[in-house]
Amino acid sequence: MKSVKGSYLSGVVEIQVTGDHPEQFLQQCARNGIMLWEIKKVHVNQCTASVLLKDVKEIRKLRRGSKFKIHFLNKHGLPFFKKRVGRKKPLLIGLLLSLLLFFILSNMVWQVTVTGVPEELENKIKEQLTSYGVYPGAFTFSIESPNQIQQLLLEDVPELLWIGVDKKGTSFYLEGVEKLIIEKEEPAGPRHLVAGKSGVIQYMYVKKGMPEVTVNDVVEKGDVLVSGAIEKLNIIDEEEDKQEFELVAADGEIIATTWYKAEVNVPLTAEHVELTGNTNEKYRIKFGSLSIPIWPLTRFEHFEHELIETDEYQLDIFGWRPPIYFTAEKRLESTPWYSERTREEAIQTGIRQAKNDLQRRLGKDAEIITEKVLHETIRHGKVKLSLYITVEENIAVEQPINQGD
Amino acid sequence: MKKWHLKFRNLMVNYLALPSDILLELPRLTIIGNFHLYIENHKGLETYSETELKLKTTNGYVQILGTSFVLKQMLPEEILLEGEIEEIKYIPSSL
Numbered sequence: 001m002k003s004v005k006g007s008y009l010s011g012v013v014e015i016q017v018t019g020d021h022p023e024q025f026l027q028q029c030a031r032n033g034i035m036l037w038e039i040k041k042v043h044v045n046q047c048t049a050s051v052l053l054k055d056v057k058e059i060r061k062l063r064r065g066s067k068f069k070i071h072f073l074n075k076h077g078l079p080f081f082k083k084r085v086g087r088k089k090p091l092l093i094g095l096l097l098s099l100l101l102f103f104i105l106s107n108m109v110w111q112v113t114v115t116g117v118p119e120e121l122e123n124k125i126k127e128q129l130t131s132y133g134v135y136p137g138a139f140t141f142s143i144e145s146p147n148q149i150q151q152l153l154l155e156d157v158p159e160l161l162w163i164g165v166d167k168k169g170t171s172f173y174l175e176g177v178e179k180l181i182i183e184k185e186e187p188a189g190p191r192h193l194v195a196g197k198s199g200v201i202q203y204m205y206v207k208k209g210m211p212e213v214t215v216n217d218v219v220e221k222g223d224v225l226v227s228g229a230i231e232k233l234n235i236i237d238e239e240e241d242k243q244e245f246e247l248v249a250a251d252g253e254i255i256a257t258t259w260y261k262a263e264v265n266v267p268l269t270a271e272h273v274e275l276t277g278n279t280n281e282k283y284r285i286k287f288g289s290l291s292i293p294i295w296p297l298t299r300f301e302h303f304e305h306e307l308i309e310t311d312e313y314q315l316d317i318f319g320w321r322p323p324i325y326f327t328a329e330k331r332l333e334s335t336p337w338y339s340e341r342t343r344e345e346a347i348q349t350g351i352r353q354a355k356n357d358l359q360r361r362l363g364k365d366a367e368i369i370t371e372k373v374l375h376e377t378i379r380h381g382k383v384k385l386s387l388y389i390t391v392e393e394n395i396a397v398e399q400p401i402n403q404g405d
Numbered sequence: 406m407k408k409w410h411l412k413f414r415n416l417m418v419n420y421l422a423l424p425s426d427i428l429l430e431l432p433r434l435t436i437i438g439n440f441h442l443y444i445e446n447h448k449g450l451e452t453y454s455e456t457e458l459k460l461k462t463t464n465g466y467v468q469i470l471g472t473s474f475v476l477k478q479m480l481p482e483e484i485l486l487e488g489e490i491e492e493i494k495y496i497p498s499s500l
Contacts (some may be wrong), residue, residue: 023453030479031449039476041454049479 011053011077014038019068022047028066034058053079109138111171117178121159125176128156134172137318146172189400190247193226195219196397199256209250219256219395226250228401247401254396257369260358262387266350269381270339278303278333286312286325303333346383347376354387366393432462434493442469442486442493450484458486468494 017025026036026049039049051059056072063070085092112129114122129135132152133142143149146165153163153174161179165172193209198220201213209226213219229245280303283294308331315324341349355368368391375386411429418425426433426446435443444460444467451459451466453476458469474488 021452023450026453026479027450030481033481036479037477039453039479041474044454047453049476 007050007052008077011075011079012050013053013056013072014048014050014074014076015059016042016071016073017047017049017068018045018071019066020045022068025062025066025068028062029055029059032058032062048073053077104139106170107140108170109134109136109140109143109172112136112174113171114174114176117160117176121157121176121178124159125153125157125163125174128153129172129174135319140170188249188251188398190228191249191398191400192224192228193250193252193254193396194399195221195223195225195254195256195395197221197256197258197393197395199258199395201225201254201256202392203255204252205254206250206252208248209252213254224399225254225396226252250398252396253394255392256395258391258393258395260389260391261374262354262358262389264350264354264385264387266341266346266353266383266385267381268341268343268346268378268383270341271336272339273305273307273334273336275307276333276335280331280333282329282331284327284329286327288323291327303331305334305336307332307334343378343383347373347385350383350385351387354385355389358389358391362391362393366391430463432460432467434467436490436493439471439490440487442490444484444486446482447484448482450479455488458484460484465495465497468492468496470494 019025022045023039023041026039026047029051030036034051034055036049036051039047041047053075059070112126112134114125117125126135129149132144132149134149144152146167150163150165153165154160157163159179159181161177163174163176165174167173199218201215201217201219203215204211204213204225206226209228210230212224212227219225228248228250230248232246282296285292285294308329310330311328313326314321315326351371351373355371359366359368368389370390372388373385374388377384414428417423418428425431430446432447433445435445437443446462447467448461448463451461453459453474455474456470456472458474458476460467460469469486469490470492471488471490474486477485477487479485
């Protein structure tokens with residue numbers, strides 16, 4: 001079979017000739033120009049041979065009127081293969097569809113990533129991109145070249161200084177640089193600086209205005225520290241015995257020592273939670289209020305002490321969000337343990353806690369200088385502390401000067 | 406008449422060095438080792454089995470004996486035989 005070139009393309013049939021002296025029939029075939037090969041005598045009156053498919057008709061003609069019988073055993077070659085494939089139409093259609101799907105999917109935008117700009121601008125850029133037809137799920141046939149998109153974006157989003165558009169396969173990567181628009185501060189109206197809190201002034205740094213107090217002065221809340229009304233020299237209205245003032249926006253920093261009283265409660269036993277490392281996970285699908293467990297299907301084991309983490313994802317099909325959720329519930333086993341604190345430790349903890357609280361309230365410009373425990377009591381396993389804390393901070397508060405009336 | 410014809414052909418073969426198989430219409434047997442035998446110019450297949458192949462020629466028969474014979478290819482006047490060849494015999498036609 002292999003020795004005959006091109007036989008695969010035209011198709012090969014293996015025939016079996018039965019009768020008295022079967023080789024005589026094959027001889028007759030050969031004489032009629034039929035090519036035969038792989039002739040084997042299987043039995044005294046039986047021969048097998050391979051012939052080309054196109055010669056089968058001729059063989060049938062020769063057989064007619066003769067005493068031989070012919071059986072067709074095997075069929076090889078392209079014509080038979082074609083026939084077989086033709087019978088399996090669903091498979092063929094499936095293959096074609098999968099190719100088509102592959103083609104369609106590889107010509108879709110799958111991802112648009114914008115980097116280098118704040119979220120607000122990112123959303124604006126994405127909105128613009130959507131209007132150009134660049135969004136996950138869009139076909140790439142209709143999308144303009146990255147260069148054109150870049151040009152369009154720079155025109156339509158004025159906040160952008162520069163944007164790089166890069167298309168990699170099915171993803172778009174955009175990298176933007178925001179234009180920094182520095183807004184000019186509005187010129188402040190005339191104002192005083194007054195004390196926001198009572199305290200002792202430590203140092204003063206006046207940028208503008210007339211200082212009314214000096215270092216080490218004790219000021220009460222509401223006292224004017226820096227006046228925005230500056231006396232005009234040499235212009236004295238003699239008739240009304242009034243001075244002309246020039247009004248400015250007083251500006252500066254007045255650092256003063258202030259005091260705070262704080263009360264804290266510190267328990268003598270502290271509770272800690274430690275994770276043992278044992279976890280239990282459960283996944284569910286949620287349709288509205290209906291929740292179906294996926295894994296594990298068995299009843300869930302609860303730990304005696306546990307922390308629960310729950311993640312919920314909503315199904316998202318190209319922006320279409322049906323109310324189907326996938327939830328992963330993770331239970332982490334924990335063991336609580338208690339530690340005893342001595343009175344001294346409890347006081348230290350209390351002080352630290354009070355200082356942190358105060359610092360948070362005053363902001364990071366304030367500086368805590370000293371603290372003093374005024375009073376402490378132990379009751380019901382708790383230490384109650386009264387603290388006195390000294391702070392250095394800016395106490396200046398702006399107060400506009402009323403004009404005209 | 407025919408004898409004269411043959412004499413002339415023999416002369417052609419001897420003096421003009423023309424291939425004898427064509428001129429004398431005799432079979433040409435090409436044998437490779439003892440397993441391939443290529444027979445051209447035969448006049449028909451007489452018998453064929455696993456152990457024997459007998460071919461007609463112009464003046465008799467060629468008998469090939471051996472074992473596990475397979476006819477690798479068969480064309481109107483050519484046969485390629487494969488198998489273990491043991492004997493090749495020329496049998497003159499009994500006139």
